[in-house]
Amino acid sequence: MDRSETSARALDYALMLAGWYRAAVTAFEVIWVNVPPVSATSQPVLSPKQLEAFADDLQRFVDAKAPADAVVHTKIGHGPVVRAIRQEARELHADLIVMGTHGQGGFERFLLGSVTEKILRTVTCPVLTIPPAAPDVPTVSTPFQSILCAIDFSPASLRALEYALLLAEESGKRLTLLHVFDWDEDRLVHDDRATREIRQEHRAAILVRLRALAPADVREWCDCREMTAIGRPHEQVVLAAAGEKADLIVMGAHGRRASTLLLGSTTNQVVRHATCPVLTIRT
Structure with missing residues (x-):
C-alpha cells in the first residue's frame, strides 16, 4: 500500500475480509528511494530514523481505519516494490494479496498501477484488486452477493x-x-x-x-x-x-x-x- 485513497479502499476491503474469515491483515508499504545508489551493486539506504517515521505514519493510517477487534500488523519494506511484495507474501504464506489498481503517494513511494499487473503475473496466491470506482465496502454480513x-x-x-x-x-x-x-x-x-x-x-x-x-x-x-x-x-x-x-x-x-x-x-x-x-x- 502507499496510503493513497486507492490503497485506503483496498485496506477497507482487506479489513472486511479479515473480519469475515477471522484472519489477520498485514499492511505492507514499500519505500523506494528514488536516488542513484552509491555503487552499481548497492541500494539507497534509509536511516533508522527515516524508517521509524515511515512506520509511524503507516501505523496512524491503519489505526484510523481498523476496528478495535481487528488483528492488523504493519510493516515497512525497502527496495524494488514488486520483489518486496512477492518476498513478503512468501514469508507470510499469504492466502490473499489485496491491492489497489493505482495510487498516488509521496516522491519516495512507488505508485501502484503497473505494479499490480506485475504482481498478478508473478505471485502464486490469489490477488484481489480494488479499482478506484469500486463501491464502499458493504456493510452487510455477506459482502459479495x-x-x-x-x-x-x-x-x-x-x-x-x-x-x-x-x-x-x-x-x-x-x-x-x-x-x-x-x-x-x-x-x-x-x-x-x-x-x-x-x-x-x-x-x-x-x-x-x-x-x-x-x-x-x-x-x-x-x-x-x-x-x-x-x-x-x-x-x-x-x-x-x-x-x-x-x-x-x-x-x-x-x-x-x-x-x-x-x-x-x-x-x-x-x-x-x-x-x-x-x-x-x-x-
Missing part, C-alpha cells in the same frame, strides 16, 4: 470457478458464469445463414457445458446463471459485471488458446476497467 465468474474452460478458469463457488456458498445470492466468444461479427455477412446456425448451435452447447459446471446443490442456495457474449473478452466481462450488478469478478490468470478468453491480457484489461473488485486466481 452477486459474483461473476469468467469461464473459458481452461484449467485457470476452472480453478477460479472453485473460488467463485466457495464465495457464492458463503456469501453470494447470485453466481453468473460467463463465456465470451471472441467472434468478429462485423465480418459475418448478413445472409450467411449457415455460419449463424453453426454459431447458435455452438452457443447452445457452451450453455450446457456452463450449466454442468455448477453442482446441483449450488442451485439450492444460490441463483446460478449461465451467460454467453460475443466480442472482445475484457469488454464483455466488464459489461456483463455491470449488467449483473456484480460485487465481484473472479477470473483465472491465463487462458487456453488465442481463440478463448485470453485470461492473461484479458485479466489485466478487466482489472484496469472494472468498477468492482476483481479476484484473480493463478494455476
